[in-house]
Amino acid sequence: MDRKEKSELVAALHEKFVEAGVVVVTHNNGLTVAEITALRRQIRDAGASFKVTKNRLTRLALAGTKFEGIGNLFTGPTAIAYSKDPVAAAKAVSNFAKGNDKLVILGGALGDNVLSVEGVQALATLPSLDELRAKLLGMIQTPATRIAGVLQAPGGQIARVISAKAKKDEAA
Template structure:
């Protein structure tokens, strides 16, 4: 890799670190190509990506942004999982680490904060952005449906009373 390619890779990684909600740092030693392809497919379904990175290039891309905690994350064969949504990459990576003992979550980065393995696991247990949006819409719609039911109740009662008088007179 020549100097221009390294500079381009550093700029790409800077873009990844700045635009991602969270970056999950993982070790993948011993994974086969089929297992890596499976992991990439699972991440892609959730809108996330997996990228194998060189440790020195990742540290240069981060610079002094995250401090000394970054150097402990980027040791050994490292791949980063990232997505605009902070939760999706962490969920898939944590679940895959549970299913496959060759793959492990080392930690992560969220903005300028360095996350340890426990923090990434806690992040993975949070609901995704789409799930939160669904819950919020459900909470907003619930009072509206109750109000509509309350407003319709008197009209329905009046209709039942009129029907009762009509059937009483007919009988």
């Protein structure tokens, strides 16, 4: 890699760090090509991205971003997972790491906050942004459905009483 390619890579990584909401740093020692491909697919499906990086260039790209505090995590064979959604990358990496011991989570950052391994795991247990939106929409729609049911109930009860009265009168 010549200097121009390195500077372009640093600039591209810097842009990704500026746009990201969360970054998770992992050790990927011993993962096969098939396992990395499966990991990338799983992360992509979650709405995040995964990149194997060069440590020195990544530390340069972190300069001037909100993720500067995680620069010390870049030692050894590292890779990063990042996303705009504050939960997507952490959840995808954590789920993959549960089934594969070769992927080790080193830590991460959520905005200016540096996260330990436990912090990343805790973040992974939270519902994603889309799940929260769905729950909120369900909570908003539920009261309207209940109100409609309550308003219809007295009319239905009156109709049943009148029907019973009419049947009683017919029988007599």
